[in-house]
Amino acid sequence: MSEPDVELAGVTKAFGSFVAVRDVSFSVPKGSFFSLLGPSGCGKSTTLRMIAGLEHPDSGSLRIAGTNMAGVAPYRRPTNMVFQRWALFPHMTVAENVAFGLEAERTPRAEISTRVAEALALVGLATMAGRKPGQLSGGQMQRVALARALVKRPQVLLLDEPLGALDLKLRLQMQLELKRIQREVGTTFVYVTHDQAEALTMSEAIAVMNDGRLEQVGSPQEIYDRPTTRFVAGFIGNANIFAADFVPDGEGATMVTLDGLSFRARTDTPLSGRGHVALRYERLRLATGTTLARAVVRDAIFTGSAVHYVLGVENSAVELTAETPYDGTVPLHQRGETVGLSWDEAAPRLFADG
Amino acid sequence: MAERRRWGVPLLLLAPGLALLIAMFIAPLMAFMEYSFYRFRRGRLTADYNLDTYRRFLTDEYYHVIILDTLKVATLVTLIALAIGYPLAYAMWKINRPGLQRWLGLLIFSPILVSVVVRSYGWTVLLSDQGPVNWALRGLGLTDEPVTLVFNLTGVLIALAHVFLPFVVFPIFSSMTRLDPSLREAASDLGAGWWMTFRRVTLPLTLPGVVAGAQICFVLSLGAFVTPAMLGGGRVLVLPLQVYSATSEINWPVAAVGGLVLLIAALLAVLGFNRLLRYSEVR
Numbered sequence: 001m002s003e004p005d006v007e008l009a010g011v012t013k014a015f016g017s018f019v020a021v022r023d024v025s026f027s028v029p030k031g032s033f034f035s036l037l038g039p040s041g042c043g044k045s046t047t048l049r050m051i052a053g054l055e056h057p058d059s060g061s062l063r064i065a066g067t068n069m070a071g072v073a074p075y076r077r078p079t080n081m082v083f084q085r086w087a088l089f090p091h092m093t094v095a096e097n098v099a100f101g102l103e104a105e106r107t108p109r110a111e112i113s114t115r116v117a118e119a120l121a122l123v124g125l126a127t128m129a130g131r132k133p134g135q136l137s138g139g140q141m142q143r144v145a146l147a148r149a150l151v152k153r154p155q156v157l158l159l160d161e162p163l164g165a166l167d168l169k170l171r172l173q174m175q176l177e178l179k180r181i182q183r184e185v186g187t188t189f190v191y192v193t194h195d196q197a198e199a200l201t202m203s204e205a206i207a208v209m210n211d212g213r214l215e216q217v218g219s220p221q222e223i224y225d226r227p228t229t230r231f232v233a234g235f236i237g238n239a240n241i242f243a244a245d246f247v248p249d250g251e252g253a254t255m256v257t258l259d260g261l262s263f264r265a266r267t268d269t270p271l272s273g274r275g276h277v278a279l280r281y282e283r284l285r286l287a288t289g290t291t292l293a294r295a296v297v298r299d300a301i302f303t304g305s306a307v308h309y310v311l312g313v314e315n316s317a318v319e320l321t322a323e324t325p326y327d328g329t330v331p332l333h334q335r336g337e338t339v340g341l342s343w344d345e346a347a348p349r350l351f352a353d354g
Numbered sequence: 355m356a357e358r359r360r361w362g363v364p365l366l367l368l369a370p371g372l373a374l375l376i377a378m379f380i381a382p383l384m385a386f387m388e389y390s391f392y393r394f395r396r397g398r399l400t401a402d403y404n405l406d407t408y409r410r411f412l413t414d415e416y417y418h419v420i421i422l423d424t425l426k427v428a429t430l431v432t433l434i435a436l437a438i439g440y441p442l443a444y445a446m447w448k449i450n451r452p453g454l455q456r457w458l459g460l461l462i463f464s465p466i467l468v469s470v471v472v473r474s475y476g477w478t479v480l481l482s483d484q485g486p487v488n489w490a491l492r493g494l495g496l497t498d499e500p501v502t503l504v505f506n507l508t509g510v511l512i513a514l515a516h517v518f519l520p521f522v523v524f525p526i527f528s529s530m531t532r533l534d535p536s537l538r539e540a541a542s543d544l545g546a547g548w549w550m551t552f553r554r555v556t557l558p559l560t561l562p563g564v565v566a567g568a569q570i571c572f573v574l575s576l577g578a579f580v581t582p583a584m585l586g587g588g589r590v591l592v593l594p595l596q597v598y599s600a601t602s603e604i605n606w607p608v609a610a611v612g613g614l615v616l617l618i619a620a621l622l623a624v625l626g627f628n629r630l631l632r633y634s635e636v637r
Contacts, residue, residue, distance in 0.1 A: 054539050074542045081543045087536035091558050100554070101544035302579065 005030045005156050005188040006051055007258050011326070013046055022212040023060070028190055028205075033182050035191045035199040038209035044192045045084075047197070047209070051079045052191060067154050068261040078155035082162045082283035084151050086145035089134040091324060094120070094144050101152045120153035124283070139170045146181070156188045163198065167299045175201055186267040196236045200224065208232050230351040233278035239349075240320045246271040246350060258318030263292050264351060265348040275352040281308065283347035284322035285331065291340030295320065297333050307332055311341065375550040390519070390610035399606060406517045407607040411615060419478055421615060424593040427510060428575035428623075432522075435571050436564065439522035443563075446523070447530040449622035452597035459524075465517045474584040478504050481585075505587025513581045529563025530556075561634035573620050591618075 003026035013021040018338045020106050021043040028034040036044040049055040050062060054075035062069045064078060082099070089097050095116055117338055123143035133141055142162055155284070159178075163171045179202055182189050193199050199206050201218040208215040208223060210231045216223060227233040234241055244258040249268030256265050256277050265277070286309065295311035296320070310320045333339055357394050391403040465473065481487055481503035488500045503509055520553045533556065541551040579594040586595075593616050600609035 052543055054543070074539070074546060075545045079543075081540070082539055083536050085534075085536065087534065087540040089537060089540075100541070100546070102540075104545035104547075104550055147542065149403060 001310075002185070003030070004028055005032075005065055006034075006190060007061075007063040008047070008051075008301070009061045009063075011047070011050065011057045011062060012056060013043075013057050013241055014049060019212050021050070021057075022176075023080045024212075025060075025213045026207050026214060026217050028188060031186050031188055032204045033189045033191065033202055034178070035203040035206045036160050036209060037192060037199040037206050037236075038195060038215075039043070040194055042209040043212040044194075044209050045160055047333055048160055048190060048192045050080075051156070052079055053077045053156050053344050054081075055153060060121045062265055079158055080149035080152045080154040081160065082142075082145045082149050083157040083250070084160045084346070085165060086133075086141050087164070088144055088148070090133050092132075094125065094128065094131050094136070095131070096153055097133070097144055098148045098151050101148060105152075115151055119147040122150065122176075122184070123147045123203055138166050139174060142166065142174060146178075150185060154187065156190060159189060159191045161192055161194065163193075163195075178202065184216070200236070208235065210235070213275070227278070230276050230278065231350070233349055238281040238321070238323065240281070240284075242277055242318065244277045245277060246273060246275055246352065248272055253345070256348060256350065259318050261293055261313055261318055262345075263348070265350055266345045267350055271352050273352060275350055277321065278351070279343060281321050281323035282325075283343050284305075284320060286322060286324060287342045291342045293341045295339055295341050297335055297337045297339060300335060302326070303333070307331060309339075311339070374505050376556050378416060378433070381584065385612065386606075389606035392607050394605050394607050399604065407492055407611045410608075411611050417516070420591050420593055420596055421619075423591060424576060424616075425619065426512070427507070427578075427590065427592055429513050430570050431514040431518060431575040432568050432572045434511060435518050435522040436568060438515065438562065438569065439519055440526055442519075442524035443523045443530060446527055457559055459527075460489050463520045466520060470517070470580045471584070473517065474513060474581055477509065477516075477585055481509055481512065505583055507586070507587050509585040509587075510582050510590045513585050514578055516576055518571045521555070521570040525566040525570070526560060526563040529560040529566075533559055558634075565631045566626055569624060569631075572623050574614060576623070 008027070009026045011021060011023045012019070022347040024043070024047060026069075028353055036043045038048055046055055046291045049059050051064070051069075053069065053076075055070060055206065069077060089100065092100070098116045098119055099112050102115060107115070116129075120129055123146050125140060125147065126134065126138060128144075131224040133144065136144065142327060145162065160341050162178075163174050172228050175198060178191075179188075185344065191199075191202065200223075206223050207217045207218065207221055208231075216228045216232045218226075223232060224236055229240065233239050244256050247257070249255045249264060252263050252270060252273045254267050256263055258277070293316075294314045296314065297309055298312050299310040301310070305325050305326060305327050309324070311320045311322060312318075313320065320341070360598075389394045389399075390407055391405070393404055393406065443463065444457055449455055449458070470489050470621075479485055481502035483502070485503075487503060488497075491497050491501060503512070533573075537555055537559070537562055538551055541555045547552065577593070577594055579598060581591045582590045582595055583598070586592075597609045597612040598618070600606075600612060
């Protein structure tokens with residue numbers, strides 16, 4: 001296996017008394033699409049800016065392509081960045097913006113013009129070379145920012161919520177476009193986003209951050225199916241999360257008990273004591289046969305491709321939300337109706353307090 | 355109805371200012387301009403309307419020199435103020451500590467707080483042959499003979515650049531604070547060092563501030579009277595001085611045409627600078 005392109009070990013960064021990033025370590029494999037995901041203020045942008053050299057870690061080490069980056073200025077790093085609001089130079093044309101980075105490294109003029117043309121063709125803006133940023137739409141400015149960074153052929157491309165300012169339709173289109181470009185150029189992408197759907201769609205690996213700490217690193221499916229912390233379980237996808245008591249059942253699984261509800265959960269190692277249990281909306285099934293519990297429908301929310309049922313468990317204060325796919329063939333359950341509820345033993349994720 | 359209501363309030367608000375402007379400025383100006391067509395001979399004004407004074411301003415070498423000197427002084431003062439003011443604004447911006455910035459701003463503003471007469475006397479003392487500036491120059495071994503710094507063009511330029519400095523610094527500083535910090539980060543990220551970032555990003559994007567500052571400085575310099583009178587030693591004959599001496603001889607026609615030339619020069623300068631401003635602003 002080749003050397004990782006970006007490697008953080010124990011990186012910490014504080015602004016005054018506010019610790020933005022605490023003891024973060026991860027490595028980004030060469031050529032991968034790697035996302036830093038978390039709510040705003042979780043330290044993901046600061047982490048990215050440290051990779052770019054725009055901020056300096058207080059402690060810990062940062063290596064890019066095997067080289068320690070301590071004291072290396074941004075303009076000497078093999079990284080380029082697509083900024084949050086794109087930061088295009090408003091007084092330069094699209095072509096001048098893209099050429100800027102090549103002029104900085106004194107590329108011969110003839111080569112500059114061919115590479116700028118190539119980069120603009122890659123992002124589909126060949127006909128816009130003479131325009132000023134002010135004459136472009138948000139999506140076009142985003143593409144210029146991408147071309148301006150990629151034309152430098154960086155080892156690692158850093159993207160700081162580049163789609164955040166676009167409307168939903170355009171965002172979805174640009175997600176696919178970014179994936180295509182990443183496959184085409186084969187550059188390592190480190191992508192910062194607060195949008196979990198975006199991270200799941202685009203990434204090969206995701207690092208989830210919260211409150212300056214790294215919560216979990218893994219493939220989108222790993223993160224979604226096997227969240228290792230309560231935060232990850234709640235942040236990615238929709239989950240019912242409850243405080244519960246755990247007791248080993250003696251057969252390698254754990255019995256979970258919460259207010260009037262008790263069920264078995266298959267876990268890697270049996271847990272005991274207090275903790276939290278997370279149940280994804282779509283892992284709950286409304287069943288007619290053997291069920292784990294009976295519940296009354298309190299609300300049915302129709303979202304188009306799915307229905308969300310808010311369910312009050314009988315003889316319990318527990319309220320759950322279940323998501324069932326909607327294909328138009330089965331009538332919806334009505335408010336007040338009693339339904340059976342079940343889920344797979346592997347569905348609950350347990351997190352011991354501690 | 356709606357139309358009238360929309361105009362009513364602005365007109366009401368404009369009225370006092372407009373009335374004052376017409377009564378105190380435009381009407382006297384028109385009266386004064388009438389004198390420009392009078393004849394002045396042997397200390398006496400006669401009201402036979404003619405264009406003699408205008409013709410003299412257009413053809414007489416004497417007036418050409420004065421007009422050109424006036425423009426030269428204004429240009430040089432503007433250039434000096436910009437050369438000192440831009441780095442000053444840049445430093446103030448880079449300090450990035452609001453408390454310190456406020457004090458520095460007050461310091462830069464201070465020339466305006468001092469009366470022009472007091473300030474000019476101050477400069478005559480500072481710049482005289484035996485003054486502290488010459489003493490320092492000799493002390494540093496830069497010169498043996500005292501350098502004549504006052505009662506000539508040099509003194510006028512130093513004093514005018516000093517007092518108009520704030521008018522240059524503040525517009526530039528404000529254009530710097532409006533600069534999106536991520537642009538400089540982007541330049542650095544793309545491989546540009548300090549100089550390239552400054553030349554290609556910071557300077558072009560702060561040009562509107564430079565042009566605005568230059569415009570104010572140039573127009574104020576055109577009309578400067580006290581400083582050239584007190585520090586020029588009779589060697590700096592700018593147009594306002596000429597207008598002054600003409601009025602004291604009750605030579606109204608020369609004073610009026612001189613005033614008119616100043617007004618036209620100022621108007622042309624404003625128009626020219628506005629043109630530049632449009633070019634320097636990002637479209």
